Amino acid sequence: MDLASVWQALETSAVGSFVAESAWAFPTIESLHVIAIVTVIGTIAIMDLRLLGLASRDRAVTAMSNDTLPWTWGAFVIAAITGSLLFVSKASGYMANPYFLAKMAMLVCAGLNMAILHLSVWRTVHHWDSNQAVPTAAKVAGALSLFFWILVVFFGRAIGFTLGIYE
Amino acid sequence: MGDLLYAFTEWLRTTQLTELALAISNHPLSIWIGSHFWAIPIIQTLHILAIAAAFGSVVMINLRILGLSGKRSTMTQVSRRYLPWIWWALLVLVLTGIGMVIGEPVRELINPVFWVKMVLVIGVVLVSLWFQATVRRNMAQWEVTHDGRVAIRIGAVGIILLWCMVMFAGRWIAYAPV
Numbered sequence: 001m002d003l004a005s006v007w008q009a010l011e012t013s014a015v016g017s018f019v020a021e022s023a024w025a026f027p028t029i030e031s032l033h034v035i036a037i038v039t040v041i042g043t044i045a046i047m048d049l050r051l052l053g054l055a056s057r058d059r060a061v062t063a064m065s066n067d068t069l070p071w072t073w074g075a076f077v078i079a080a081i082t083g084s085l086l087f088v089s090k091a092s093g094y095m096a097n098p099y100f101l102a103k104m105a106m107l108v109c110a111g112l113n114m115a116i117l118h119l120s121v122w123r124t125v126h127h128w129d130s131n132q133a134v135p136t137a138a139k140v141a142g143a144l145s146l147f148f149w150i151l152v153v154f155f156g157r158a159i160g161f162t163l164g165i166y167e
Numbered sequence: 168m169g170d171l172l173y174a175f176t177e178w179l180r181t182t183q184l185t186e187l188a189l190a191i192s193n194h195p196l197s198i199w200i201g202s203h204f205w206a207i208p209i210i211q212t213l214h215i216l217a218i219a220a221a222f223g224s225v226v227m228i229n230l231r232i233l234g235l236s237g238k239r240s241t242m243t244q245v246s247r248r249y250l251p252w253i254w255w256a257l258l259v260l261v262l263t264g265i266g267m268v269i270g271e272p273v274r275e276l277i278n279p280v281f282w283v284k285m286v287l288v289i290g291v292v293l294v295s296l297w298f299q300a301t302v303r304r305n306m307a308q309w310e311v312t313h314d315g316r317v318a319i320r321i322g323a324v325g326i327i328l329l330w331c332m333v334m335f336a337g338r339w340i341a342y343a344p345v
Contacts, residue, residue, distance in 0.1 A: 032336040035222075035331050038215065042223020056248055059240060067236045071226065153219075154212045160341075161208050 007091035019089035026089060033082040037156070041149045043068040051134055051142030060130040094159070096166045103155035110148040117141040146147035175279035175345045184276045191272035200270035207270050214263040221256035222330055225295075226247035229323040232302065242306045250299070257292070280343040284336035291329040298322050 019025045022107040037113050050064045086095055094100040121137040128134055134142075179185075191197050200206040230236035231245045240248075268275045275281045301319065 027339055027342040031335045032339050034215070035334050038219045038222050039226060041216070041219040042226065045219065046223055046227065059246070059248075063239055067227070067240075071230070072238065082191075139207065149217060150212075154208070154214050155209045157211050157215065161204075 006094065007095050010088040010091040013088060015085065016088040016091065019085055026086065029082050029085050033079060033086060036075045036079035036082060037153070040079055041153065043072040043075070044145060044149060047072075048142040048145045051138050053134055053139070061125055061134070062129050069076065090163065093163055093167055096164065097159055097163055099155045099158040099162055102142075103152055106148045106155060108150045110145060110152065113141055113144045113148060126163055169344055172279040175282075176277065176344060179277045179282075180281065180293075188272040188276045191269055191276075194269065197269050197272060200266070203288075207267065210263050210266045210270065214260060214267070217256045217259035217263060218334065221253050221260065222334070224252040224256070225330055226327060229327050232323040233320055235264075242302070246302070246306075253295075275340065278340055278343045280336055280339045282338065284333060287329065287333045287336055291333055292325065294329060295326060298326060 013019065019029065046056070047064055047068050050057075050059070050061060056064055117138065121135050121141075124135075128138075192201075200210075228245055228249050231238075231240070231242065237245050256266060301322070305316075306321065
């Protein structure tokens with residue numbers, strides 16, 4: 001199947017053309033997207049800083065995770081829905097934009113990083129939950145998470161300055 | 168709404184802000200930012216990351232007040248953990264914000280949405296200071312009960328919504344009728 005025609009079909013869909021043509025839809029959805037992403041990164045960073053031992057050291061790792069993770073996921077769902085709506089309005093333009101592709105790659109990296117953390121060193125979290133030193137592997141995961149999410153913001157902002165250049 | 172904002176822009180053009188914006192745009196720093204393609208996107212990225220730090224902390228404090236997160240921590244622990252991050256992030260926000268004004272003075276200063284955002288920012292700072300003082304007075308009582316009075320809960324939701332309005336206005340600067 002020709003992918004280019006898929007992106008074009010998305011653009012000409014009812015939702016795609018509405019977001020593209022409406023005067024207020026794109027900026028409004030984009031504003032909600034920013035609020036959601038900022039919530040995702042703000043809450044994830046709190047967890048990452050705990051893993052790195054740079055903040056909340058007096059609190060158990062699992063307690064921090066329970067306090068932040070539901071809000072991270074809730075905000076992520078909103079970011080994904082609003083992001084998809086923005087995407088369908090100019091699907092071929094985004095797919096041709098290297099910064100959009102880089103942002104998606106960073107999202108995948110952040111997801112893999114989180115999955116690897118949970119499948120490996122997180123299994124023994126009750127041994128290092130409070131007071132003890134966080135294992136190096138978990139610290140590395142925290143640092144990588146911050147790195148990937150900072151790049152998600154940078155590439156996300158870069159898209160806005162380069163959309164249309166690569167078509 | 169669009170007409171109202173357009174009238175606001177027309178009025179801004181008649182004020183001293185026009186000369187100020189032009190003067191800033193002739194400054195070497197403004198010229199430097201303008202001639203480096205990545206300067207504005209990088210400043211905006213730092214601005215957004217600082218909002219993430221501030222808003223993440225605002226959310227955690229207010230969710231604790233609402234009894235929706237951090238219940239096993241005391242109010243004192245939660246505010247000691249997150250309050251400094253809000254005020255330091257605010258400093259970064261002001262500095263990067265000034266950077267954006269220097270880089271694109273006409274786009275910001277002769278923009279009705281920019282001024283709406285500035286009023287909202289001052290509003291959220293004043294409300295937060297007042298709220299912080301109120302929470303501090305009631306902190307001892309909250310350590311026991313976990314949740315405050317209805318008025319305080321409304322305040323917690325209100326502060327989160329005010330921050331959302333600031334971000335909303337921030338993004339709409341780019342779409343204002345100028």
